[in-house]
Amino acid sequence: MKIAVDAMGGDFAPDEIVLGAIEAAREYQCNIILVGDQVRIQQLLDLHNANDLRLSIHHASEVIGMTENPTSAFRKKKDASVVVATRLVKEGKADVAISAGSTGAAVAAALLGLGRISGVERPTIATPMPNLTGITVLLDSGANVDSKPKNLLQNAIMGTVYAEKILGITNPRVGLLNIGEEANKGNELVLETYPLLASAPVNFIGNVEGRDIPKGTVDVVVCDGFVGNVVLKFGEGLASAIMTLIKQEIEAQGWLTKLAAALVLPALRSLKRKLDYAEYGGAPLLGVDGGFIISHGSSKAKAIKNSIRVARDMVDKSVVENIKQSLLKDGEITNGEVR
Amino acid sequence: MKIAVDAMGGDFAPDEIVLGAIEAAREYQCNIILVGDQVRIQQLLDLHNANDLRLSIHHASEVIGMTENPTSAFRKKKDASVVVATRLVKEGKADVAISAGSTGAAVAAALLGLGRISGVERPTIATPMPNLTGITVLLDSGANVDSKPKNLLQNAIMGTVYAEKILGITNPRVGLLNIGEEANKGNELVLETYPLLASAPVNFIGNVEGRDIPKGTVDVVVCDGFVGNVVLKFGEGLASAIMTLIKQEIEAQGWLTKLAAALVLPALRSLKRKLDYAEYGGAPLLGVDGGFIISHGSSKAKAIKNSIRVARDMVDKSVVENIKQSLLKDGEITNGEVR
Numbered sequence: 001m002k003i004a005v006d007a008m009g010g011d012f013a014p015d016e017i018v019l020g021a022i023e024a025a026r027e028y029q030c031n032i033i034l035v036g037d038q039v040r041i042q043q044l045l046d047l048h049n050a051n052d053l054r055l056s057i058h059h060a061s062e063v064i065g066m067t068e069n070p071t072s073a074f075r076k077k078k079d080a081s082v083v084v085a086t087r088l089v090k091e092g093k094a095d096v097a098i099s100a101g102s103t104g105a106a107v108a109a110a111l112l113g114l115g116r117i118s119g120v121e122r123p124t125i126a127t128p129m130p131n132l133t134g135i136t137v138l139l140d141s142g143a144n145v146d147s148k149p150k151n152l153l154q155n156a157i158m159g160t161v162y163a164e165k166i167l168g169i170t171n172p173r174v175g176l177l178n179i180g181e182e183a184n185k186g187n188e189l190v191l192e193t194y195p196l197l198a199s200a201p202v203n204f205i206g207n208v209e210g211r212d213i214p215k216g217t218v219d220v221v222v223c224d225g226f227v228g229n230v231v232l233k234f235g236e237g238l239a240s241a242i243m244t245l246i247k248q249e250i251e252a253q254g255w256l257t258k259l260a261a262a263l264v265l266p267a268l269r270s271l272k273r274k275l276d277y278a279e280y281g282g283a284p285l286l287g288v289d290g291g292f293i294i295s296h297g298s299s300k301a302k303a304i305k306n307s308i309r310v311a312r313d314m315v316d317k318s319v320v321e322n323i324k325q326s327l328l329k330d331g332e333i334t335n336g337e338v339r
Numbered sequence: 340m341k342i343a344v345d346a347m348g349g350d351f352a353p354d355e356i357v358l359g360a361i362e363a364a365r366e367y368q369c370n371i372i373l374v375g376d377q378v379r380i381q382q383l384l385d386l387h388n389a390n391d392l393r394l395s396i397h398h399a400s401e402v403i404g405m406t407e408n409p410t411s412a413f414r415k416k417k418d419a420s421v422v423v424a425t426r427l428v429k430e431g432k433a434d435v436a437i438s439a440g441s442t443g444a445a446v447a448a449a450l451l452g453l454g455r456i457s458g459v460e461r462p463t464i465a466t467p468m469p470n471l472t473g474i475t476v477l478l479d480s481g482a483n484v485d486s487k488p489k490n491l492l493q494n495a496i497m498g499t500v501y502a503e504k505i506l507g508i509t510n511p512r513v514g515l516l517n518i519g520e521e522a523n524k525g526n527e528l529v530l531e532t533y534p535l536l537a538s539a540p541v542n543f544i545g546n547v548e549g550r551d552i553p554k555g556t557v558d559v560v561v562c563d564g565f566v567g568n569v570v571l572k573f574g575e576g577l578a579s580a581i582m583t584l585i586k587q588e589i590e591a592q593g594w595l596t597k598l599a600a601a602l603v604l605p606a607l608r609s610l611k612r613k614l615d616y617a618e619y620g621g622a623p624l625l626g627v628d629g630g631f632i633i634s635h636g637s638s639k640a641k642a643i644k645n646s647i648r649v650a651r652d653m654v655d656k657s658v659v660e661n662i663k664q665s666l667l668k669d670g671e672i673t674n675g676e677v678r
Binding site for chain 2: 067131132142177182186187188190209210211212213214215223224225226227229230231235236237238239240242244245246249250259260261262264266267268270274275
């Protein structure tokens, strides 16, 4: 298996990206192609004594910045690292690509470079979120704002494949993110989506509310990309704020509590790990015709290593092929139209 | 000052509602009118030896349930407690009303019973959310799904009045909830709203992301009611899940940590208080022509007491009058049209 990693994308690129790839190459059975500035990547491989691992470099001379317009950057910068990594997948020289760079640029590179799976109108980002008992997959978490009902239907089908194949959940429970549980609640989008999900070949459990995500009462949560992205970033911020507040509160309580806090530290560290996005690896971009993983912009080595693990699983479990079959099953969806 | 409290609305009505009113009557300088079943309320006042306080009962024979259609219930049940409490405000017999019953029924009762402030197209629920340094007001948090740009503009203006008058924030920072900071990010709604906010008489700081709410880098966050409601409930669920996880982690660590945890308990309790919606009182429904506070459905006595405090502040600081003036200021908004 060959995994192409955009070594130049992300807040800590290329140093942390290359380091994460080195750790993955040591731990997992896969070949990793680092795409980007040959000289800088080679320096990092030398620094970490990583020249004997199954890592290779594919030079790319350009980088797409975080503030560039994704589509026009894709068209102009033919030799950008994310564009080249995607091209390796398209040409069969890699099985899956990973990027921690601009999400917009990654979506554009994947969509324009790999094309959509036949019948898929819009690709979707499937983000795993920790809950009290395991993982809930939220999709779409930002690829497609102003979603239409059939986009949400396809999210439900693709999310079901992801939950089954990657998370190992049998018959995953699919919920429609809404402001109340009753079928007559919600905005225009969810009111029109509800009947589509009710008759779709997924285990639809009805409307769910925001609180159901951390509770873990649902495995696949379907929503518009605007809503999903806001929820995701709010959750990251809230979890981080709560950890800060715990520290502040303990410090305000004096030395005896500080001593006690030192003893409680293992529990807090374990909690932090549970809430840490880096543990769960990247979010696959589903609906494009090839493997593509979007890693968090602030990914450090651990997050990249875990993204590589998810990328490997995606290929191992033939997620893209399974999505193609699920979308065609029962003739439910053909040529992007819902019958 | 007279505050009408819907004694029959909420998961723990009437017991906890009446108890909260009793506590408020003991602590604050205001007259409280308990609206609902005279016999049951009187029994509770007797039980708590509360007959010497500034509490009175206004009988209402009906109750609107959580699953009833709000508008038709409003029209059919003329003597429902929430309808009667609202009528007392309309007739000048109370200055403000509070309900912890069905949010839909409360919004319908307030909207149809009090009418809208001239120029306001849709009322909005302004929910105070705790952050690292204080409070952020989120609006709309559920009154108005499928909002239009001018609804969001009015939310910004009304939220500014609320933050200034009730939270005591000078020149509150107003942010538009979005999926990125750049002005060209977002869905159709926020793209059209951005220029309206940029030229509005508020301290608009631009787009903010979900993570900015817990960080406390913004005082007033403007969004569609669907998005706001999902965020609010997700936040409640996540905070509660994190507290559960902390307990689980500590229990998994053995007796020494349990001992230590006992010492850390004051810190955790203090944290829980900071995250507890009940501490912040209810969420005012802004844009209706009269004072109206929506309390959380699972309100217990403490939440009701704090809602009564917020209701008192709303009247003391003439929030409704101030909103009327702000909406007319500079002829910015007239007859519901944005010029």
